Amino acid sequence: MIESLQALQREAHDELSNSRTNDELEAWRLRFLARSGQLTRLLRGVGVAAPEDRPLIGRVANEVKAALESAYEARQRDFEQDAERANGDFDVTLPGRLPRRGAIHPTIRVVRDILTVFQSIGFRVAEGPEVEWERYNFELLNIPRDHPARDMHDTYWIDTPTNPGSMLLRTHTSPNQVRIMERTAPPVRVVVPGRVYRYEAIDATHETMFFQIEGLAVDRGITMADLKGTLTAFARAMFGSERRILFYCSYFPFVEPGVEVAIDCFACGGAGCRICKQSGWIEIMGAGMVHPNVLRAVGYDPDVVSGFAFGMGPERVAMLKYGIQDIRLFYGNDLRFLRQFA
Numbered sequence: 098m099i100e101s102l103q104a105l106q107r108e109a110h111d112e113l114s115n116s117r118t119n120d121e122l123e124a125w126r127l128r129f130l131a132r133s134g135q136l137t138r139l140l141r142g143v144g145v146a147a148p149e150d151r152p153l154i155g156r157v158a159n160e161v162k163a164a165l166e167s168a169y170e171a172r173q174r175d176f177e178q179d180a181e182r183a184n185g186d187f188d189v190t191l192p193g194r195l196p197r198r199g200a201i202h203p204t205i206r207v208v209r210d211i212l213t214v215f216q217s218i219g220f221r222v223a224e225g226p227e228v229e230w231e232r233y234n235f236e237l238l239n240i241p242r243d244h245p246a247r248d249m250h251d252t253y254w255i256d257t258p259t260n261p262g263s264m265l266l267r268t269h270t271s272p273n274q275v276r277i278m279e280r281t282a283p284p285v286r287v288v289v290p291g292r293v294y295r296y297e298a299i300d301a302t303h304e305t306m307f308f309q310i311e312g313l314a315v316d317r318g319i320t321m322a323d324l325k326g327t328l329t330a331f332a333r334a335m336f337g338s339e340r341r342i343l344f345y346c347s348y349f350p351f352v353e354p355g356v357e358v359a360i361d362c363f364a365c366g367g368a369g370c371r372i373c374k375q376s377g378w379i380e381i382m383g384a385g386m387v388h389p390n391v392l393r394a395v396g397y398d399p400d401v402v403s404g405f406a407f408g409m410g411p412e413r414v415a416m417l418k419y420g421i422q423d424i425r426l427f428y429g430n431d432l433r434f435l436r437q438f439a
């Protein structure tokens with residue numbers, strides 16, 4: 098049986114290489130591969146082979162069939178190319194087809210723009226782990242276990258056998274403030290980009306994964322004025338040289354005082370429009386002076402040094418800059434959306 102299969106394969110290959118016309122090729126296909134062809138007929142004989150031989154025969158038969166099919170397709174391609182050349186359709190002077198170039202993802206593009214601005218005024222870039230200890234994500238940032246602020250962070254907890262409930266996917270990039278201060282003596286000037294995770298319902302303005310950029314500066318004599326100056330320089334570099342910024346009171350446990358930061362609307366100049374929801378101002382980030390408890394927790398003396406911190410969402414910045422209405426577009430992997438940033 099196996100010998101007959103191999104003989105059939107040899108015969109088929111010989112005949113295939115002798116075929117010269119499409120008609121001959123089709124006759125070959127009918128003879129060897131079609132439902133009524135020789136291979137099928139031969140395989141009907143498998144039923145009469147000894148049961149223990151059948152698996153091997155089956156395997157060889159499948160190999161022969163696959164080999165004949167790919168030989169047939171290759172021969173068919175040869176014929177097509179010959180035909181193109183014969184018709185003069187084949188123009189060797191035509192330029193090749195260019196591969197499509199990829200584009201930088203809009204989030205990453207904005208992250209890079211933001212980091213470039215801060216690097217130009219003396220900040221260095223650092224990164225940290227996305228899987229984080231509860232301590233770093235909450236406790237060392239002045240958010241103890243029973244603190245109501247934990248409700249603001251819908252958290253993905255990670256249970257491990259040895260540490261049930263003490264690891265999580267970081268809910269903000271702020272744990273890096275602690276990590277960096279722990280291993281660095283002041284002065285510190287750093288920006289930290291990265292992904293963060295929130296366990297929440299997804300809609301046009303909420304995703305379970307998004308980016309944040311955290312900023313931190315600690316030194317002797319740092320004040321709110323330094324924060325305002327730094328963020329004004331940032332707003333002007335990102336949104337136009339005329340921008341003004343507005344602080345208003347807000348609350349984050351790891352800063353005191355805490356502020357929400359808005360810029361005057363770059364679309365209407367403050368007169369009121371759809372983008373700024375008629376208010377003339379657009380919120381772009383949260384910020385504040387680093388809480389003395391946070392400084393103390395990393396071994397800094399809050400009577401000697403002070404600092405400011407800020408955090409923003411690059412997707413939000415991209416949505417404002419590019420007029421994107423729905424945050425779900427960023428990670429939906431729809432190429433029609435992503436190609437617009439090529």
Ligand SMILES: [Zn+2]
Nearest residue numbers: 362365370373
């Ligand atoms: Zn406006």
